[in-house]
């Protein structure tokens with residue numbers, strides 16, 4: 195395991211716990227910086243109400259950036275987004291960053307803060323963003339070290355309470371059972387002592403022809 199990379203201090207990204215940061219084929223620190231800048235733009239735009247002139251100017255600037263990047267389109271094998279394993283959320287700008295505190299191969303405990311980008315309404319995190327968090331967190335536990343690759347067959351999410359944005363929450367996932375190719379994993383998202391959402395997922399291990 196390498197040094198903690200959590201910008202808030204403490205904890206590391208689960209990919210680092212899983213040793214994926216040793217996969218350097220697609221390492222691209224400059225791209226990871228670009229992804230981080232985009233995450234910041236997403237966050238700031240979501241919470242901003244700029245004057246129309248500034249919105250127009252910013253839209254033109256962003257359009258220019260997209261025009262610059264578009265010629266560098268590559269296929270999935272060469273793509274670097276989602277493969278920056280030394281960086282939080284691996285350069286996948288949709289994912290909320292999870293700082294992992296403990297992981298033992300069966301269970302993970304970490305922390306996540308959903309910013310304005312993830313607001314549904316009324317101060318609550320969008321339910322789809324919570325499902326995304328669970329799919330990725332439980333999915334990473336299913337795809338642990340030395341385990342065969344697995345895909346989500348189903349993900350059942352319960353929303354028990356409003357999940358607040360801008361607050362550090364704890365998140366947890368653990369393997370309940372493994373039956374042949376089927377891995378059942380449970381997850382919880384907590385605000386303090388209160389469970390605000392929970393999930394139960396079935397991950398099916400892939401056969402050779404499905405990889």
Ligand SMILES: CCCCCCCCCCCC(=O)SCCNC(=O)CCNC(=O)[C@H](O)C(C)(C)COP(=O)(O)OP(=O)(O)OC[C@H]1O[C@@H](n2cnc3c(N)ncnc32)[C@H](O)[C@@H]1OP(=O)(O)O
Nearest residue numbers: 329330333334337345346347348374375376396398400401
């Ligand atoms: C880059 C590094 C980062 C890696 C880190 C990655 C972390 C992110 C992880 C995100 C994961 C995703 O979002 S994956 C993307 C979303 N998921 C998908 O696209 C999956 C689409 N579905 C499929 O591909 C398929 O349905 C599979 C692979 C899930 C299963 O198909 P299959 O392989 O043909 O298996 P099949 O025989 O049907 O089922 C095997 C057993 O599972 C049961 N089973 C299958 N589906 C279900 C179901 N929905 N509900 C109940 N049970 C089910 C069957 O009854 C059977 O039980 P029995 O008869 O044996 O008892």
